[in-house]
Amino acid sequence: MMLHHPTPSNFQWIRDRIAQVPRVKIAITPTPLEEAPNLSKALGGPRIFIKRDDLTGVALGGNKLRNLEFRLARTMAESPDTVIVGLDLQSNSARQTVGACNKLGLRTILVLEGRRPDVVQGNLLMDYLLGAEVHFAETRDEQRRLLDTLAEQCRSAGGRPHILNDNPMFDVASALAYIETTLEILDGLDAAETRPTALYMSSSGKGQAGIVLARRLTNAGFQMQGITATDEFHVPSRTAAIANETAATLGLDIVIAEEEIHNDDRFVGAGYGIPSDEAIEATRLFARTEGVILDPIYTGKAAAGMIRHIREGRYTKDDVLVFVHTGGNPAVFSWNQLWLPEANQGA
Template sequence: MVASTTDTRPDLPDFTAIRGHIARLPRVNLIVRPTPLTEAPNLARALNHGKPGGPRIFIKRDDLTSLGLGGNKLRNLEFRLARTMAENADTVIVGLDLQSNSARQTVAACNRLGLKTILVLEGSKPNVIQGNLLMDYLLGAEVHFAATRDEQRQMLDGLADQTRKARGRPHILNDNPMFDVASAAAYLEATLEVLEQLDAEGLSPTYFYMSSSGKGQAGIILAQRLTGLDFRMHGVTATSEFHLPSRTAGIANETARALGLDLVITEDEIVNFTDFVGEGYGVPSEAGVEAVKLFARTEGVILDPIYTGKAAAGLVAHVREGRFGADDVIVFVHTGGTPANFTWADLWVDNTMTTKTSSTR
């Protein structure tokens, strides 16, 4: 875009070279890009006590990544499943959690590529099937349940053997070493999309907020370094399982090597907020639930109580604390996860009342 005389933003650098590095990775096409970037003025105003003058907030709609109800994993599956296709596999076998967003998106992506999917999910089959698991069945996956991680691993190998015996060509996705690099490369690219989308509005970001277990965040950090633009990446974690700064820096460096980039990211460059996890991974928090309601009721945007709601709780708390000014442009990356709302229906409505009312009719 042509800069106006009052526009003091630095020129957007040319991204051709960065895109050239990403193009080194084999890839299949799964999603329509760019995903939308929409401003959230009602949310911004609500967080600024009903007054204008607070930071501008934009939402990167990666919950709208084209297939199987969307989410961040479809971006990395473009790279991971390219490897599967190159190996000429016809069946993807993957072990994940019972209510995994990744599982749902993997089945959708495999369907698109004409691959069969076998899921081995950790947990037991629930009495009522809801959320991501329901979508796994709707998408036609063959679903198995494993009580422990060890059992899950044995089942993956056993199912691969059975597939081979039936003259199939299995690919165990857990053994595909691309997950971290593919996710970081995907979010390096997604950040370029955001920079171009904001530039078209005459804006540059000052902060990114995203639910992070380190992989996508590593990509945003790489984008920051490679473009030299002055924005900060704030990851908000949904789990206490990892030491995020070292993990994120490690993934960023592994990705830089895979892309042929000569740079080193250090752990002190990584900002992660761990204080929005609440009781633990997979357990909704009060602040997260409030943030989900706020996004829904001000902007009509549905988050989820496990990942994006907790990340939004971080953003909400920081805006309320007055950390940002009117010049700030914050990008909240919506990484998906919305099917979890159906497994947590009681957070949004008193279902016992609904049942009682309908049963008395």
């Protein structure tokens, strides 16, 4: 049965536009799209599919590997031998950057904001395993100074450093990547002879901008529902701005208005990086129904949002939701106490 929405072949022109942007191959794509019938049954709700962008392959996977394909292509054009990048202490992006740089034969120096904890776990542990040289900075200002100092030291020693924070591609690279993810999702659902009612994703605006653009370009008609894990940004305006910058990069005459962006900011909890009860419950539920590991910082909060919307009665059994799993599961090890039986009373 052919559905009345654009078939995969219609998407080729979008893929061709993206193919004009320089890129290096890093991620394993397309990622699987799997149905989650046990989760759906446990919630008594709509059909749910999970887009497994936690399975992008390098250094435990995640959404940033898709982004790094574009960003590091720009980096490689400068022929560096060392990438220097400043990020958060337990950054998923940092882990994936080190893994990607290893594949490209580049050395990585990380300047992470925060102090080295007594017990090294999660993403930070992976940064060491992957061989990054890791420095710590207590403030953003100190981090910036250290990036420049380390670059200077590298140059004086005859190296060719590239400070990734100065690469202007970060936002657009994520959006380009998530246009493609959306096409993969539509292809996958087309093969399953269905189409999405809504996509859910942990979002501070970058990947979501790509999904919103893809929605417009394909006329697919689903709702893109972002759930933010941070108070740092006003996500709707940021998402619209990134979508419009990305449209311009692709030479598309499209304007996305802030009013078109749906991003629920009720699931941040006590703050960025701090697990919430609902995220913990959601993380347990995905693990116990489908064997899918989320995390209590990003994807668990997004799943908590989707679960709350289902419980509020937004969807019927005929609806089809896609949960975009953006990775981040090393955080379950940093928060190991949450999963022990004694922490699980009444759950």
